[in-house]
Amino acid sequence: MNQPPASVPALSIALTLCLPAALSAAEPVQSPTEADSDTVTEQTFRAGHPVGSFLLRPELAAGLLYDSNIFATRSDEVDDIVTLFTPAVTLVSDWEQHRLQARTGATLARYRDNEDEDYEDYWAELDGRYDISEASNVFGGVGYTAGHEDRGSPDETLVGDEPTTFDSRHAHAGVAHRFGDFNLRLGGTFETLDYDSVGPLNNDDRDRDLIGLGARLGYEFHPDYEAYVQLIRDIRSYNDPVDDFGYDRDSDGERVAVGFKGRFTNRLQGGAYLGWIRQAYDDSRFNDLSTPDFSGALSFRATPRTTVSAAVDRTLEETTLPGASGYLLTEASVNAVHRLDSRTRFSAGLSAGKADYRDIDREDMLYSANASLRYYLTPRLYLDAGYRVITRDSNTRLEINNPANLQKIDDYSRQQFFLTLGTLLYPIEGMPARFPASPDRLALAGPGWGGLYAGAPIGHGAHLLRTEGVRGGSGIDHGEFSDEGLAAGAFAGYGLDLGRWYLGLELEGEDTGGDIYHRKAKADSRTQDLEVEETLGLALRGGYRLASGTLLYARLGRVETDFKTFYTLNNAPANAVSRTFEQDGVRYGLGTDIPAGERLFVRLEYSYTRYDDYTVDVVSDREDFNPKSSFFNLGLGWHLGGSRSHEPGPERVALRGFYAGGQLGHGALNSHLTGSHVDSGSGPFDFTGDFGDNSGFTGGVFAGIGNNWNRWYLGLEAELEASDADWKHIREPNGRNFQVEKKNGYGLGLRGGYQLDNGTLLYVRAGRVRSRFATGWIKGGNPDNDIDRDDTVSGNRFGVGADIPATCSLFLRLDYSHTDYEDYSFTTSHASTDSMNFDNSEALFRLGLGARF
Numbered sequence: 032m033n034q035p036p037a038s039v040p041a042l043s044i045a046l047t048l049c050l051p052a053a054l055s056a057a058e059p060v061q062s063p064t065e066a067d068s069d070t071v072t073e074q075t076f077r078a079g080h081p082v083g084s085f086l087l088r089p090e091l092a093a094g095l096l097y098d099s100n101i102f103a104t105r106s107d108e109v110d111d112i113v114t115l116f117t118p119a120v121t122l123v124s125d126w127e128q129h130r131l132q133a134r135t136g137a138t139l140a141r142y143r144d145n146e147d148e149d150y151e152d153y154w155a156e157l158d159g160r161y162d163i164s165e166a167s168n169v170f171g172g173v174g175y176t177a178g179h180e181d182r183g184s185p186d187e188t189l190v191g192d193e194p195t196t197f198d199s200r201h202a203h204a205g206v207a208h209r210f211g212d213f214n215l216r217l218g219g220t221f222e223t224l225d226y227d228s229v230g231p232l233n234n235d236d237r238d239r240d241l242i243g244l245g246a247r248l249g250y251e252f253h254p255d256y257e258a259y260v261q262l263i264r265d266i267r268s269y270n271d272p273v274d275d276f277g278y279d280r281d282s283d284g285e286r287v288a289v290g291f292k293g294r295f296t297n298r299l300q301g302g303a304y305l306g307w308i309r310q311a312y313d314d315s316r317f318n319d320l321s322t323p324d325f326s327g328a329l330s331f332r333a334t335p336r337t338t339v340s341a342a343v344d345r346t347l348e349e350t351t352l353p354g355a356s357g358y359l360l361t362e363a364s365v366n367a368v369h370r371l372d373s374r375t376r377f378s379a380g381l382s383a384g385k386a387d388y389r390d391i392d393r394e395d396m397l398y399s400a401n402a403s404l405r406y407y408l409t410p411r412l413y414l415d416a417g418y419r420v421i422t423r424d425s426n427t428r429l430e431i432n433n434p435a436n437l438q439k440i441d442d443y444s445r446q447q448f449f450l451t452l453g454t455l456l457y458p459i460e461g462m463p464a465r466f467p468a469s470p471d472r473l474a475l476a477g478p479g480w481g482g483l484y485a486g487a488p489i490g491h492g493a494h495l496l497r498t499e500g501v502r503g504g505s506g507i508d509h510g511e512f513s514d515e516g517l518a519a520g521a522f523a524g525y526g527l528d529l530g531r532w533y534l535g536l537e538l539e540g541e542d543t544g545g546d547i548y549h550r551k552a553k554a555d556s557r558t559q560d561l562e563v564e565e566t567l568g569l570a571l572r573g574g575y576r577l578a579s580g581t582l583l584y585a586r587l588g589r590v591e592t593d594f595k596t597f598y599t600l601n602n603a604p605a606n607a608v609s610r611t612f613e614q615d616g617v618r619y620g621l622g623t624d625i626p627a628g629e630r631l632f633v634r635l636e637y638s639y640t641r642y643d644d645y646t647v648d649v650v651s652d653r654e655d656f657n658p659k660s661s662f663f664n665l666g667l668g669w670h671l672g673g674s675r676s677h678e679p680g681p682e683r684v685a686l687r688g689f690y691a692g693g694q695l696g697h698g699a700l701n702s703h704l705t706g707s708h709v710d711s712g713s714g715p716f717d718f719t720g721d722f723g724d725n726s727g728f729t730g731g732v733f734a735g736i737g738n739n740w741n742r743w744y745l746g747l748e749a750e751l752e753a754s755d756a757d758w759k760h761i762r763e764p765n766g767r768n769f770q771v772e773k774k775n776g777y778g779l780g781l782r783g784g785y786q787l788d789n790g791t792l793l794y795v796r797a798g799r800v801r802s803r804f805a806t807g808w809i810k811g812g813n814p815d816n817d818i819d820r821d822d823t824v825s826g827n828r829f830g831v832g833a834d835i836p837a838t839c840s841l842f843l844r845l846d847y848s849h850t851d852y853e854d855y856s857f858t859t860s861h862a863s864t865d866s867m868n869f870d871n872s873e874a875l876f877r878l879g880l881g882a883r884f
Contacts, residue, residue: 052507077122078459078734085131088121094415094451099753101148102444103183103423106805106819108755112143112231115451124159131159147193158203170218171204180226182445183421184348185358185386185395188235191472197236198225212251219244236274236517237351244267245286256293256819263287265310267349284310284347286324303327303707310357317356317390320347336370338838339689350388358388362397365734367691367884371840376405378881379691381734381749391880396424397443398777400425400732400751402693402880403449411459415451418693420444420732420753422775424803424823432815432858435808439821442803444775445754448729468705480574480582480624481528482534486668488634490518491849492661493699493874494563495725500654506765511758513701513723515849515874516545516563526572532572533582539590541566543662549720551708554602556716557652563660564593565612568618579789579836582624583843585788590618590640594658598647614658616642623835623845625791633793634666635845637834637876639697639725661699661725663833663847684790684836684883686744691734692881694844696812699725699874701823702771706856706867714863727756727773729875737782744784744792750800751777756873768809771869775819778801778828791835800850801825801827804871808859816860824871826852834881844879 080088085663094115118134135155158172176199180187186193193800205218220243243266251257263286273279288306294303303326310320310884321519328342343363350357364382369377384397403417425441498510512856518541526535543563550558570588592614599607611736622636642658707715729752737746756771780798785794801823830848839841854870 034175040414044542047372051444065495078123079457081125082225084121084125084769085122086125086155088123090119090121090136092117092451092453093457093643094449094453096427097448097756097813098445099755100443100445100568101142101145101182101770103187103445104771105438105440105442105821109145111145111148114141114143115139117720128162129160131157131649137199138500148182150194150196153177153178155385158220166209167207169204169206170464171202173200173202175200183423183445185352185441190346195229196227196718196766197230197234198227199223209596212248214251214257217245222724233275233434236269236271237643238270239280239349239809240268240270242268248372248736253293256291258289258291258767259304260287260289261304265347273808276351278351278353279311279312279314280356282310282317282356284308284320289325298332299329301327301329308347309347314356315356319357320359320389320467322359333367333688337367339365339367339884341365348386349881352391352393353387355393356389358386358395361385361387367689369840369884371838371880373596373880374407379405379693379732379843379882380403381732385702386719392426393441394426395739398422398424398751400734401872402691402732404646404880411457413453415453415799417449419447419449420730420751420775421447421620422751422753423779425602426705428821431819433818435820435857435859436818437822439803439823442774442821442823444803446753466603478575480526480533481740483525483671484632484668485521485523485525486632486634486666486669487521487663488519488541488636488666489660490520490541490543490664491515491847492518492725493662493701493725495659495661496547496561496701497655497659497724498559498659499657500652501650502762502766506878507763507764509720509759509761509763509809510549510563511724511760512547512549512721513699513725513758514545514547514721515699515701515872516543518543518664520566522666522668524572528576531576533576533584535572537572537586539566539568539570543660547721549722550718552601552717553708553714555576556601558597558599558601559654560597561656561658561771562595563658564595566590566592570618577835577837581789581791581835582623583835584623585619585621586636586638587617587619589796590616592616592640592642592658592660594645594656596647596656598649598652598654600650600652603650606650608649612645612656614642614645616640616658622664623843625787625793625833625834625835626789627667627787630670632668632670633787633833633846634664635667635831636664636666636847637697637847638662638664642751654731654752656710659699659725661874661876663874665847671689684839686737686739686746686792686883688738688884689734689736690842690881690883691732692879693732694730694877694879695733696729696752696875697725697727698729698756698876699723700727700758700771701771701872701874702758703870703872704867705870706865707865708767708865712863715866718867722758722760722771724756726758727754729754729756729773729877731877735782739786742793744782744786745783747779748782748798749777749779754802760808765864766810768807770807771871772805773871774803776800780828792834792842794829794832794834796828796832796846796848798828799825800828802850802852804852804855804869805870806855808857808858808867810859810865811861815854818859820857822855822869824853824855826872840882840884842881842883844877844881846877848875848877849873850875864872 069402079088096113104159122133124131138152154176156174180195201222203220207216222241226237245263247261288304290304292302306324308324366380379402386395401419495561496512520541522539524537543623545563547561568590574584582678618640620638625633641661647654731752733750735748754773759770778800784794828850832846834842850873852871856868858866
């Protein structure tokens with residue numbers, strides 16, 4: 032129940048001209064329990080409350096939305112939780128001839144912490160068709176929308192203390208006639224847009240009228256295929272002679288195109304057109320536009336329960352950005368909907384677009400991805416849960432105050448999680464009262480996990496260190512450091528099977544690598560080095576056995592680790608501290624044991640450990656050390672004891688085709704810094720340090736396609752992610768403050784793997800990603816020398832993981848990757864300059880849910 036968007040004339044007229052000559056008497060409603068079919072057409076039902084010769088369809092939805100960046104800013108993001116309430120009513124005629132439909136609704140939003148962002152959107156529409164004869168009809172409609180502009184709009188400057196609101200009044204009308212195999216449609220659209228001013232922001236110069244006139248001639252050379260030619264006249268007239276920047280934005284133009292549409296098979300239908308756009312502007316400073324125009328869409332019923340659609344489109348959009356006449360928006364998207372069973376639907380989508388601004392040097396790349404799951408509690412009551420990530424990557428990079436402070440001011444990323452409860456408040460004729468059994472469930476099979484076991488893992492991860500200490504009797508230094516390393520060890524334990532639930536106790540030991548080093552080559556500065564050595568631990572594990580026999584578990588336990596610590600003042604080496612501290616810590620994590628034979632199993636596990644603090648005293652310094660770690664382990668284990676029953680697992684699910692899903696990650700952002708400092712005219716002093724932290728989370732969406740040859744698999748996967756991972760170094764009250772934040776990224780990679788007997792895919796991945804990092808550097812009291820810069824860099828990503836079947840279509844994913852990014856450098860503008868190089872890397876674990884279509 033989404034609000035209808037304000038129309039764009041060229042698009043509206045094209046849609047108007049594509050209206051079919053005849054429609055069914057009562058628009059059917061698709062049921063959540065429709066039967067399987069290998070055609071595009073699905074089983075539908077007559078729906079609504081009879082009101083005379085009309086059907087009334089009220090709907091209601093209420094939900095919560097978490098938005099990580101409600102103002103769509105490049106930095107200093109503000110998050111909030113939004114409560115949404117959406118009622119809607121449709122009244123549609125139940126006639127054998129002619130058609131009339133009325134729709135009205137609203138979306139009411141209330142922000143928990145930012146009440147000025149609250150909005151109320153309303154809409155009402157009336158449209159219909161009058162059949163003059165079997166070959167001719169007239170059609171038309173009117174509508175009104177009171178909406179708001181999203182903060183991510185390119186025309187949103189954040190000057191207004193509330194979202195920009197607008198009114199849209201729109202209408203369309205036309206006539207259609209069929210003569211033989213030809214059909215002709217003539218029509219027009221009109222829309223007037225009235226934007227409200229917000230605070231000091233004047234939006235009156237955006238008010239405009241949009242007029243579209245068009246004709247389309249089609250030829251049906253086959254019952255399933257039609258070719259056509261269409262011509263559209265596009266007139267855009269602003270109320271003000273010039274906008275606030277002195278530009279006359281009136282324009283007019285034409286669209287001419289030839290196209291084709293058809294039903295190619297009973298599972299595939301679509302169409303496309305190719306043409307030309309011409310738009311002339313009244314302001315002589317704007318160049319007239321003349322460029323190719325195209326659009327296309329395909330809908331494919333990949334399986335009886337799966338529909339995949341793809342589209343590409345180009346439109347000319349308006350803007351009031353100074354110097355820009357508008358922007359040419361080219362978008363491509365792929366969406367998939369898969370019915371897991373009669374109650375459950377999984378959907379996912381990816382889109383990419385390019386906004387090419389005319390007459391100014393700006394190009395925006397727009398990326399969006401989403402994944403959601405809908406579950407019908409009853410045939411008319413449903414629950415939606417989903418995730419969306421949105422990114423804008425612009426080529427604008429401005430120098431702010433000094434040459435090193437380069438900001439991509441138009442970039443942003445945002446993550447949104449939503450939960451919605453909705454209901455259809457009307458009867459659906461013929462809908463079953465109960466849901467049939469799910470065809471997507473796996474047969475319960477696989478061995479239990481009780482008894483003794485032992486194994487050996489190898490691992491990779493990051494050791495983290497937070498420090499806090501007094502400097503020279505005054506001032507406090509806060510540091511966050513990190514270094515990646517390998518680990519190897521052994522584990523052994525005993526567990527109990529409690530039906531499909533599991534409870535066990537496990538002993539572990541490991542030897543890890545990792546050397547966190549920091550030094551500034553100045554006499555009164557410090558050198559510190561931390562090496563992580565042996566670890567022993569004991570933990571409880573509790574979990575649940577999936578139908579495939581795979582055990583998903585969580586762990587909680589205590590560990591003891593040796594930290595070899597070196598700390599010294601450079602001018603007092605005789606007082607250096609060099610000793611090993613034995614520290615206790617709490618370790619918690621999650622993982623999976625996957626059966627790979629009658630006794631053999633494969634383990635994937637991610638754990639996070641927080642250790643007790645310890646203190647190092649050197650001369651006048653007192654430094655508190657707070658170590659942590661986050662590690663991923665890949666291991667092999669063996670069940671001990673007598674013979675074990677081993678039921679045959681379910682038939683392996685084919686891995687070929689398209690898949691998509693969402694994932695949530697946690698890991699460590701690491702930055703190796705090298706360079707030189709100049710302090711009050713003295714120096715330069717060499718500086719090096721392993722900085723980082725693992726306090727951030729990463730959300731994202733993935734989609735790919737692959738094929739399996741017997742048990743072997745090869746595929747291609749795209750991913751889009753947003754992150755709040757960062758680390759900081761702070762010196763109070765005076766000194767250098769610096770930090771790095773990872774904002775967003777996207778990538779493409781290959782996956783190759785092997786499918787086990789129970790259907791689990793074990794894989795390795797390799798690919799390229801591109802991510803934006805925000806780097807801050809503050810020194811001295813002059814803010815003009817401060818740095819808050821953006822660098823978008825590429826990196827190589829390698830990883831391992833497992834796709835574990837949860838049903839015949841759904842799978843759980845555990846994925847671990849390491850990404851090594853290109854480095855970047857800058858030199859500050861202070862009289863006592865600093866020159867620094869940043870070499871970033873990331874160790875990232877992600878837990879995901881996906882579906883195969």
